[in-house]
Amino acid sequence: MNTVLVIGASRGIGLELVRQYREAGDRVIATARDDAGLATLRNLGAQALRVDVADPASVSGFSWLLDGEKLDVAWYVAGVGDRATTASPPTREKFDQLMHTNAMGPMMVLPQIAPMLAERAGVFAAISSHFGSFALTETGMAALYRMSKTALNMYIRCAQHDFPEVTCLALHPGWVQTEMGGPQAPTSVAQSVASLRSTVTRAPSTPAWRGAFLNHDGTPLPW
Numbered sequence: 316m317n318t319v320l321v322i323g324a325s326r327g328i329g330l331e332l333v334r335q336y337r338e339a340g341d342r343v344i345a346t347a348r349d350d351a352g353l354a355t356l357r358n359l360g361a362q363a364l365r366v367d368v369a370d371p372a373s374v375s376g377f378s379w380l381l382d383g384e385k386l387d388v389a390w391y392v393a394g395v396g397d398r399a400t401t402a403s404p405p406t407r408e409k410f411d412q413l414m415h416t417n418a419m420g421p422m423m424v425l426p427q428i429a430p431m432l433a434e435r436a437g438v439f440a441a442i443s444s445h446f447g448s449f450a451l452t453e454t455g456m457a458a459l460y461r462m463s464k465t466a467l468n469m470y471i472r473c474a475q476h477d478f479p480e481v482t483c484l485a486l487h488p489g490w491v492q493t494e495m496g497g498p499q500a501p502t503s504v505a506q507s508v509a510s511l512r513s514t515v516t517r518a519p520s521t522p523a524w525r526g527a528f529l530n531h532d533g534t535p536l537p538w
């Protein structure tokens with residue numbers, strides 16, 4: 316039985332990760348930021364913690380909530396989208412929300428939990444997006460969202476140097492049927508999560524994946 320942490324688990328990909336790990340008999344600690352999300356997680360048998368990753372006061376005390384746990388895998392899933400192009404400048408609030416949730420959150424969380432992961436040669440898996448890739452960008456759509464995921468990708472690359480006992484990954488989940496992905500997305504959340512879990516299970520024994528940017532199935536993506 317592994318111990319798995321899922322940050323941003325109230326719905327979508329995070330919630331499905333909790334479902335599948337619980338179904339497999341793993342111990343799951345998961346976060347949400349409101350009562351309904353916390354209740355959903357408890358109903359699945361997860362230990363539920365209230366964390367708002369965009370709130371420095373909430374996220375900076377994260378390790379206190381975990382109280383010396385040992386972790387096999389930590390997933391950073393929390394994310395917000397925005398479809399605007401560079402033609403419409405973001406408000407300061409929008410910029411802060413996307414950058415704090417998508418990029419700053421992992422920077423706050425990983426240093427706190429790295430010792431808990433290191434004890435088990437664990438994996439820090441951040442859900443990124445192919446939208447964060449320079450090489451795959453052919454439109455200005457979702458410019459701020461892309462920037463936040465590019466920042467996340469660079470963070471993972473740097474963090475791998477600073478936390479060598481942990482495998483650090485940036486993972487694209489595919490285009491997935493969630494509130495963010497919409498109903499027209501070709502991939503079900505169950506398919507995406509099964510593929511992501513399989514990749515993360517193989518990661519500690521795949522040295523080429525340390526600090527890598529991968530598709531959900533383990534295929535390397537261009538930065």
Ligand code: NDP
Binds near residue numbers: 367
């Ligand atoms: P959803 O919109 O369904 O879920 C987003 C999750 O992030 C929710 O649990 C939400 O919690 C949480 N969240 C947002 N802001 C915060 C915050 N400040 N603190 C804590 N939790 C927060 O989207 P997905 O499940 O699709 O997205 C999951 C990840 O996958 C994201 O990082 C997204 O960028 C990425 N992704 C998704 C793709 C897709 O096609 N779906 C494609 C590429 C990447 P709450 O319910 O409280 O709002």
